Amino acid sequence: MLRYIVRRLALGVLVLWGTTMVTFFVARVVPSDPAARWVGPRATVEEIARARQELGLDKPLYVQYIRYMSDLLHGNWGTSFVTHQPVLKDIGTYLPASLELVICGMILAILIGVPLGVVSATHKGGLIDHLSRTFSIGAVSLPTFWMAMILQLVFFGHLHLLPVGGRLDMGIQLAYPLRRITGSYVLDSLLEGNWTVLGNSLLHLVLPAVTLAAYPLGLITRMTRSSMLEVLSEDYIRVARAYGVSERRITYWYALKNAIGPTVTVVALTFAYSLAGTFLIEAVFNWPGLGQYAANAVISGDYPAIMGVTILVAALYVVLNLAVDIVHALVDPRIKTS
Amino acid sequence: MQIRNLKVAFRTYGGRVQALDLHRLDVQPGEILGLVGETGSGKSMTALSILRLLDRKAEVESGEIIFQGEDLLKKSEVELRTIRGRRITMVFQDPMSSLNPVFPVGEPLVRIIAAHQQVSFRAARQRALEMLALVRLPNPEKVLSAYPHELSGGMRQRVMIAMALSSNPDLLLADEPTTALDVTIQAQILRLIEELRAHINASIVFITHNLGVVARIADRVAVMYAGDVVETGSTDDIFRHPGHPYTALLLQSIPRLGQKRDTLPVIEGTVPVVTHPQPGCYFYPRCPVRLERCQFERPGWREQDHGHWVACWKSGPADAAE
Amino acid sequence: MSVIDVSSGQRRARLAALRYDLYLLQKNVLSMAGLVVVVLLVLAAALAPVLAPYPADAGTQVHMSQQLLPPSRTHLFGTDEMGRDIFSRVLYGARISLGIGVFTIGLALLIGVPLGLVAGYAGGIVDEVIMRVTDVFLSFPPLLLATAVSAMLGPSLVNAMIAIAIAWWPWYTRLIRGQAVSLRERGFVEAARATGVPHVTIIFRHILPNAIAPVIVQASMDFGSVILEAASLSFLGLGAQPPEPEWGLMVSLGRNFFLTDWWYVTFPGLAILITVLGFNLLGDGLREILDPKTREV
Numbered sequence A: 001m002l003r004y005i006v007r008r009l010a011l012g013v014l015v016l017w018g019t020t021m022v023t024f025f026v027a028r029v030v031p032s033d034p035a036a037r038w039v040g041p042r043a044t045v046e047e048i049a050r051a052r053q054e055l056g057l058d059k060p061l062y063v064q065y066i067r068y069m070s071d072l073l074h075g076n077w078g079t080s081f082v083t084h085q086p087v088l089k090d091i092g093t094y095l096p097a098s099l100e101l102v103i104c105g106m107i108l109a110i111l112i113g114v115p116l117g118v119v120s121a122t123h124k125g126g127l128i129d130h131l132s133r134t135f136s137i138g139a140v141s142l143p144t145f146w147m148a149m150i151l152q153l154v155f156f157g158h159l160h161l162l163p164v165g166g167r168l169d170m171g172i173q174l175a176y177p178l179r180r181i182t183g184s185y186v187l188d189s190l191l192e193g194n195w196t197v198l199g200n201s202l203l204h205l206v207l208p209a210v211t212l213a214a215y216p217l218g219l220i221t222r223m224t225r226s227s228m229l230e231v232l233s234e235d236y237i238r239v240a241r242a243y244g245v246s247e248r249r250i251t252y253w254y255a256l257k258n259a260i261g262p263t264v265t266v267v268a269l270t271f272a273y274s275l276a277g278t279f280l281i282e283a284v285f286n287w288p289g290l291g292q293y294a295a296n297a298v299i300s301g302d303y304p305a306i307m308g309v310t311i312l313v314a315a316l317y318v319v320l321n322l323a324v325d326i327v328h329a330l331v332d333p334r335i336k337t338s
Numbered sequence B: 001m002q003i004r005n006l007k008v009a010f011r012t013y014g015g016r017v018q019a020l021d022l023h024r025l026d027v028q029p030g031e032i033l034g035l036v037g038e039t040g041s042g043k044s045m046t047a048l049s050i051l052r053l054l055d056r057k058a059e060v061e062s063g064e065i066i067f068q069g070e071d072l073l074k075k076s077e078v079e080l081r082t083i084r085g086r087r088i089t090m091v092f093q094d095p096m097s098s099l100n101p102v103f104p105v106g107e108p109l110v111r112i113i114a115a116h117q118q119v120s121f122r123a124a125r126q127r128a129l130e131m132l133a134l135v136r137l138p139n140p141e142k143v144l145s146a147y148p149h150e151l152s153g154g155m156r157q158r159v160m161i162a163m164a165l166s167s168n169p170d171l172l173l174a175d176e177p178t179t180a181l182d183v184t185i186q187a188q189i190l191r192l193i194e195e196l197r198a199h200i201n202a203s204i205v206f207i208t209h210n211l212g213v214v215a216r217i218a219d220r221v222a223v224m225y226a227g228d229v230v231e232t233g234s235t236d237d238i239f240r241h242p243g244h245p246y247t248a249l250l251l252q253s254i255p256r257l258g259q260k261r262d263t264l265p266v267i268e269g270t271v272p273v274v275t276h277p278q279p280g281c282y283f284y285p286r287c288p289v290r291l292e293r294c295q296f297e298r299p300g301w302r303e304q305d306h307g308h309w310v311a312c313w314k315s316g317p318a319d320a321a322e
Numbered sequence C: 001m002s003v004i005d006v007s008s009g010q011r012r013a014r015l016a017a018l019r020y021d022l023y024l025l026q027k028n029v030l031s032m033a034g035l036v037v038v039v040l041l042v043l044a045a046a047l048a049p050v051l052a053p054y055p056a057d058a059g060t061q062v063h064m065s066q067q068l069l070p071p072s073r074t075h076l077f078g079t080d081e082m083g084r085d086i087f088s089r090v091l092y093g094a095r096i097s098l099g100i101g102v103f104t105i106g107l108a109l110l111i112g113v114p115l116g117l118v119a120g121y122a123g124g125i126v127d128e129v130i131m132r133v134t135d136v137f138l139s140f141p142p143l144l145l146a147t148a149v150s151a152m153l154g155p156s157l158v159n160a161m162i163a164i165a166i167a168w169w170p171w172y173t174r175l176i177r178g179q180a181v182s183l184r185e186r187g188f189v190e191a192a193r194a195t196g197v198p199h200v201t202i203i204f205r206h207i208l209p210n211a212i213a214p215v216i217v218q219a220s221m222d223f224g225s226v227i228l229e230a231a232s233l234s235f236l237g238l239g240a241q242p243p244e245p246e247w248g249l250m251v252s253l254g255r256n257f258f259l260t261d262w263w264y265v266t267f268p269g270l271a272i273l274i275t276v277l278g279f280n281l282l283g284d285g286l287r288e289i290l291d292p293k294t295r296e297v
Helices: A002-029 A034-039 A045-054 A061-073 A087-122 A127-141 A144-158 A170-175 A185-192 A195-232 A235-242 A247-285 A290-300 A303-331 B043-051 B077-083 B106-117 B121-134 B140-144 B153-165 B183-196 B211-217 B235-240 B245-252 C008-027 C029-051 C086-122 C124-138 C142-153 C157-184 C187-194 C199-236 C247-254 C263-290
Strands: B002-012 B015-026 B032-036 B058-067 B088-091 B171-175 B203-208 B220-225 B228-234 B302-305 B308-310
Touching: A002 A061, A002 A303, A002 C124, A087 A127, A087 A185, A087 A195, A087 A247, A087 A290, A087 A303, A127 A195, A127 C029, A127 C263, A144 A195, A144 A247, A144 C199, A144 C247, A144 C263, A170 A195, A185 A195, A195 A247, A235 A247, A235 B088, A247 A290, A247 A303, A247 C142, A247 C199, A290 A303, A290 C142, A303 C142, B002 B043, B015 B043, B015 B228, B032 B043, B032 B211, B043 B058, B043 B088, B043 B171, B043 B203, B088 B153, B106 B121, B106 B140, B106 B153, B121 B140, B121 B153, B153 B171, B153 B183, B183 B211, B203 B211, B211 B235, B220 B235, B220 B245, B228 B235, B228 B245, C029 C086, C029 C263, C086 C124, C086 C157, C086 C199, C086 C247, C086 C263, C124 C157, C142 C157, C142 C199, C157 C199, C187 C199, C199 C247, C199 C263, C247 C263
Parallel strands: B032 B203, B032 B220, B088 B171, B171 B203
Antiparallel strands: B002 B015, B002 B058, B220 B228, B228 B308, B302 B308
């Protein structure tokens, strides 16, 4: 088992390294002058030249790359051209907001999607089945930015039930200051017993989380359904029935354990996908997360930031893939021995 | 158990298919009945119909299956669940796919014992170990916690047999239990069944297409063709004095050691796909001794000998009890 | 590709199989709905100049006196902040969306398929290198990659399509490589090599036709996703630019007004939803037909 993990980890590191190379060289190819960006729009030629020297941009490309890689490994991820803060610090500031959003959305998607998929499979051809299939394909086809706006229109514009954006109401933020422990408003307020902030932050989470949950929900429902259908047609399920095992136990114990594998993969993949794709949602809901930070970086050519975010996301992908493999090996005893 | 007039059909894209048109089948208490026939003759269907484990596309249209005085076909799903795995158990053909790959082999075994015999898990576990020892598995403790892919084919089938016998059932349905195993293992399993016979008082319906296996292990034989039983009798009677032309041809087509032949004997034609129940004999198109009336009138069981019944006009006087 | 004559019996069998496929497709209500949507889309795109009540609005025509009118009989979907008829613009947007699908997927196939064929056929170090490169591209979240590339290339619809194709090709490479690897071992490849057929010919005349089927299926299912991504990029300002009547762009522009003038955002977005839904339903139905496990015999 350990050898399995080590092998996958090594492969992941290799891919990660390739990613840094690609990002680095691709970003350098961009026809814009980072030195000019750094100094600002009203710089003189000398200032730009000096900046270029400071940033090491006058050295040959491979030297820059080596310097970058060694910095990376020492925790220096560069300084953002836009915020002029260390990129790692920026990531620390903005990541928790995105994580909060994605985790809430994924939990929602799993809690609804898995049972829906299971019921859909066990009542194949029934009304629930048809409805959930239409619904899940619909969820996957939705333009997220559009859904976000429609939700805002309905729940804020017409019903005045939920806030339009942001993480907290301005007033509350000032009146009930929150100590920053994890960066997640929900967790921090929970830890401090600050119920007003907790309630308000949850309220603000609803619409963005629901928007984010749509796509994973569709995929999870579909995958669970098809996986369950496959398992339910297997011989060992028929044997269980032949021995009088109740349908409930067959479905939720004997079948589900076999069927859950592909669903786990889908969950991990959509988690990574959602994390990377939050910028659309963050843009519409004015959510100060990593997505907005990255989108900004891309548009202003802030490539220490771009590099930093890309490497972070790629690393997350690798870790997630590894986690998926491990969970698979845990659930299915056949994998370890192969 | 007595099966009467069991009709089972499939709905498929190409139309309707009559899988079973079984006029009559009896299983006596304590006997091993060999149910033989080619692929597609309906032998597995019969077993699945008894326990109502048929696919969704299949439908039991009519008939009765009398087991211990009650008609199984009239029972509700809830009632059936008390019979399945307790009074009637089944062993399937492929032991690898019959076991859930992500659970240790003991898990379903213990759970089933605990549920059907209403004992605690601990007691069930004890009984499970006893059963595994009964089927001559070395090291039952280890087997109990092993996963299916860690066991050999023969061992897996023994586990299935242990499961089938654990509740001391009245009827055991064995659907080609040795077909998926290689010949030496097959011999071992057959020997096991012979040895266990003394300990259990179940009737066994042993389904197979292998006449050699039947000759060895069965007390009585029922021959199936195109969804119906065409002949039944003691093993001895069937093999020595086959009454039905189909049975006779089957026996003829078995190659024997010491025979000098250029060609293997075959039965002309193929097994028909029946779409609707027919009034005449299903073997009519291929029968070498057929009569005009065979096409329109299916003979009931006619007693050729004591306890030996044949569904053929060429056979003995009509069965008075029909 | 083979010289074996197809007997009439085989031909009859193939016809029967085709009829069965069509029967399955028709049985699935949802796929039929998808097919209907796709057909409607194609019709809308083709007949836009005829169907649109104000075809000039799809271009640079403005009517400043008719800004932001709600839906009415003269303006089915209302008007935007330049007084342009949204219904006409949505119809013309269908052309753009179809074009996006065709161009982007075509480009992705053009890059991905040859790479995958070469990797699968050649094996060894060539295969390893190509697959590692593919893995690196696959390790990027697709939308992020497309955004980054299109930001680098500059905001325009064509650049957005190129960017999406760059993010998309690895999937096809992987898919067709798998097919090529299993085909490589087959008898007819060995036979061809033995008679001295050059590698390139083998790849393109023998392996490609046999390997392409799952790729075609996947590509037709990807139509919807590609259109969605292009709309997302346009929403961010990186794709289509004003005054092009691209649906994502329209939603983006409508954002400034949507709380008071709901129709601006709703209808183009609905167009995206229905189009993508149609392609996905159709693709789903196709997959169910072709996957032997879900076929009901």
